[in-house]
Amino acid sequence: MANSGLIFDIQRFAVHEGPGIRTTVFMKGCPLGCWWCHNPEGITAQAELAFFEYSCIHCRSCAAVCPQGAIDFANEIFQQDRQRCTGCGLCAGACPTGARRIAGRVITLDQLMGEIERDTLLYDSSDGGVTFSGGEPLSQPRFLESALQKCKERGLHTALDTSGYAPADFFASLMGCVDLFLYDLKLADENDHIHYTGVSNKLIKQNLRALDDAGRGGDLILRIPVIPGITDTEKNIAGLRELVASLKRFRQIVLLPYHDVCEKYDRLGRTYEMPTCDAPTPRAVEDIRDAFLK
C-alpha cells in the first residue's frame, strides 16, 4: 500500500467527469505522449516548474534562491535553464506573485482523503463522488489502488478517467473498486496509435474487452477525443465503430472536441508538437456522433 502519491491538481465541483458533483484528482505521470495532450503538466512523473510569464514582475527573488543557478536575468531578459532545473520548488516558494508554481505535489493518502471528504455533502446530495484523472492514474498503481479502496470504504462513488494502458492483471484487480470507467478511445489502428501516442493500443483493447467480459458495460463511458486530421478521419471513425460494435453491452460515448492548449506547453518550457489546427466545428462533431448512431 503506497500512502503517498504525486498529484498536480484537485478540482472541486467538477461536473463533466462522471455523474453528480465530483472532485477530480489529477495524478501526475503518463506513459502515453499524445500529440494533442491537453494536460501536459500531467505527463512527467516528477514535480516540474510551470512559469506564468504574465505574472512575473522581474523581482529576481527566484534567481536568488535557485540552488542550481538555473535562472538568469542577464541583460534584463529572463532566462530559465530547464536542463538544470530539478523542480525543487524553492523559486516557487520565493516568488511573490505566483508566477512560478510547481506542477506536482506529493500528497499522503490521509491528506488526499481529507481533501476529498470536504465535499461529501455535495456528493451525497447529487449522487456524485470522486474521479481520478491525470496524467494516467494507472501509472501510480499502488497509490491509486489505496485511494480507490479508501473511497469505497467511505462509501464514495469512484470514477477512473483512464487511457486503459496498464498491465492486464493490475487493471483487472482494480475493477472491483471502480464504479465508473471513463475510458479513452483514441485510434483504432495500432500503427496510428503508436505514431500519435507513443504506445501500442493492444493493452488498451485487451483491458476494454476484459471490462466488457466482466459485465461492466453499464459502468463504462467511452470518451473519444475529436482531433482534426488524426482521430476524426473516416478510417479511424470506422475502426472505432467496429471496435465499439464488438463490445457485448450497451455503452455510452462522449466526444471531446480538440482545443488548443499551446499556452500550457509554453509554461512548462515544452514545445507543443501538435500541428496548428482549428477546433472542430459543432457540425463536424455532430457528423461523427451521427456516424456512431448509424
Next chain:
Amino acid sequence: MDIPAGYTVNEEVTKRKAVVRPVNERIARLRTESVRTPVTISAERAKLITEFYKSGAAEGLPMPVQRAMAFQYLMERVSLPIEEGQLLVGLRGAGPQEAPTYPEICAHSIEDLQILHSREKMPYRVDEKTVKLYSDQLIPYWKGRTIRESLMDSLPQAWHDAYEAGIWTEFMEQRAPGHTAGGERIFKTGVLDLKEEINRKLAVLRSDDPQYNDKRAELKAMDIAADAIIIYARRYAEKLDRIAEPEADPARKAELTAMASICRKVPARAPETFHEALQHYWFVHVGVIYETNPWDSLSPGRIDQHLEPFLTKDTAAGKLTGEQAKELLQALWIKINNQPAVPKVGVTAEESFTYNDFCKINVGGLKKDGSDGVNEISYLVLEALDEIRTLQPNTALLFSNKNPERLLRKALKVVAPGFGEPPFFNCDGVIVKMLRQGKTLEDARTSGVSGCVESGAFGQEAYILSGYFNLPKILEITLNNGIDPRSGKQLGLKTGDPTRFKSFTELWEAFVSQAKHFMEIKMKGNDLIEEIYARQLPVPFVSLWIDDCVENARDYNSGGARYNTQYLQLVGLGSVVFSLSALKFHIFDRQNTTMSELLEALGQNFAGQHEMLRQLMLNKTPRFGEDDDYADQIAIDIVDIAVKLIESHPPSPVRKASKRAYFLPTTVHVYFGKITGPTPDGRKAGEPVSEGISPVQGSDRKGIAAVLRSVAKCDWDKTGGALLNQKLTPDLLEGAENNKKVARLIRTFFNMGGHHIQFNVVSTELLREALARPADFQDLMVRVAGYSDYFVNLPRGLQEEIIARTIHA
C-alpha cells in the same frame, strides 16, 4: 452523448435577447413604454405637500394627525395617470418613471437638482419649472424644517467625523424607515374593516391610560389615512368612467368600466377576485410610497400564498384563464417597474446607486402551519420574471427543504440566460434566524426577505436598516493607532502602536476595540434618529397594514409593530479577513515581513519597491473563500464578534428595537473603497472593497465548492442575512444535468447554513465589450448586490468590480 458547447459573445447576446417575451402584445407595449421612458423628477408631490403645510391647516394638531391630513391632501389632489392599455391603476407621479420628492424629509438644493439632471449615470431629468419651484418656494419654505437637517443638527461631532471619514453611511438622512413587507392583512382586509378596527379601539381607549392622548391621536390619524386611500381609489373610479364613456373600442371600454367598478370596491372592501386583489395591493403600495419615501418601497410579501385563494376561486368559477392571470400579474410587474427609486444624492447615492426601489417578490417557502407553501402562483411569478425581464420587481426564491425541487430547477432555468434573477434564499435558515430573534414559530414561517437579502417577519415587523459599516476602514484606523490617515484626525481610540504588538491577538484586540468604539457612536446615533422619526414623521398609512400598530394604537415609526429591529450592515468582510490573514500569516506566524515594513508600504500605497510586498500579501496569503481554515477562522471570528458587539447594545428607547447585524453592500463597497487607504491584502487605495460576504474579487481560485464551504463556516443564523455573489460561465447552467447539479449545490449550501446565493451568468468577454461600447449594450442586465441593474448604468468602478469577480467554470 453530450457535446460541450463553445460560446461566443454574439451567441450570448442573442440568447439574452430571445428570452424577453411578454405574455401578449398589450404587456409588450406597456413594457416598452416602461423601459424606454427616461426617469424624471416630478415636483407635484413636493408642491402639494408644501401648499398643505403653508396653509396652516394642521397647525397645532398632533403630529400623526398632521401627517395623515397631509397624506389626505395628496390623495385628493395628485394626478391620476392611466397608462394606455393598463389593467391596473395608481401611479406615483403623473406618468411612468416619474420620481416625486419629499422635501419634508430632504429638500434638494438647486445644485442637487443640477447634479441629478446632468450626471452621466442614473440621471433624473429636472425641468426648468421644477428648478424655479424649488428656488422660489420649496427651498425657502423647507429651510430648517427638514428631517435631514434635524438629524444632522442633533448628531454629535464624533458621529459626523466618522461619517465624513467613510466609516459608515446613514440610511435615514434622505429616506424614511422602510424595508416593509406586507403580510396576509394586506390581502384579506378592506380599508373599511380597518376603520372599524380603529373605531373599536378608540371606543375602548381609557382616558386614564398614560398614553391616552398619543394613542388617540395615532388612531385618528390612521382613520384619516384610511379615508384618504379610499378617496384616491374613488377618484380613479370616476376618471375611468369618464374615459370609458368616449372609448371607441368596445373591448377596452368594457375593461375600463370593469376597472372603475373594481376601484369602487377596493381598497375600501377586501378583494374577492384575482384582479381585485392585485388592484387592492397596488393602491396600498402607491399609498405607502406617496406617504413617505421609504427604503425598499413596499413588498407584497408571500405573494404566492396571498394570491392563491383568489386564483383558485376565479379559475373554478370560470372567470379567469391561466393566460389572463399571467397578463394581470405581468401588468402589476410593469406597474412596479414604472416606479423608480426616489432621487438620491451624495453618500446616499453612492451607497445605493440604482433606480431600483427594491420591491421584492417572494415565492416558495412554507405556510404558517409548516407545510410546503409552493403553488401555481409560485411558478406564474417565475414565468412573469422570465418573460418580462424588467429592472423591477426583484424576485426572491425562498427555498425550503419541504419545497419541491422542481421550483428550484425552474428558477435556475430563469437564471441561465444571465439577468441575475432570481436569487436564492434559505427559507429554513430564515426561520431559524427569526426564532432566534424571538418570533413565534408561525410568524417565523411566514417571514421572508425584502430589500436585498434582509430577513423579516412579513406584515409584523419594522426592521430598519440604519447604514453600512466599513470594516476595512476600521482595520485601517487600527493600524494607525486610531488616526484616519486620510484626514490625519484622531477618530478612533489609541489602541497602541501596531509595531509594538507582539502577537496577532494584540492586533485582533485592538481591532475589536476600535470596532466597538465606532459601533457605539453609530448605534447611539441610530437611537437618536429613531426618536426624530418617531416624533416628526409618523406614518399612519403604513401603520394600518402592519400588525399590531392599530391594536397597539402606536405608529410603525414609534414601535407599533409586533416586532422591532434595528440593523447595522457590515461591509467588506472578504477584504478585512484577507487583510487580517495576511497580517497574521506574514508578520506574526512566518515573519516574512515586519509591521513597520508593512506600514511603510501601506503609507506609500505599495509604490515602487513595495510592490514586492504587495504581491506577497496578495498571492501568498491563506485566503477566505478557498476553504482554508486558517483564513476562514478569522471570518468566523469577525461574524461572531460583530454580532456580539451589536447585540450588546440595549433596545432602542422609542421602538424598543433589538440591534442586529447584517452583511450586505448594495453599491457601497465602491464608495467605501474610494475613501479607504491601501489594505494589507494588497488592495490599493481607492479600489473597491469586497462586496457582501463574497471573497475579495478574483481571490477565490479554488472554485465554487470551496467558496460555499468557506462561507458556510460562519454562523449566519445569528445575523439577519448575508449576501453572496457568484459568477458562473453560461455553459454551467446549460442542460438538464447541469441544472440539477447546480440545484443540488444550492441545497447543500443551504443545508450547511448559507443564507443566500445569487449568480451572475455572464461571460467576462461580454462585460468587456459592454464597457467598451455601452451604446450597443443598453439592455444588458447583470447582478449587482441584492438586485440586478443595467450594466451600462453602473458607475465605472462598479463595472470594473463586477468584471473582477472570479468566474467559476
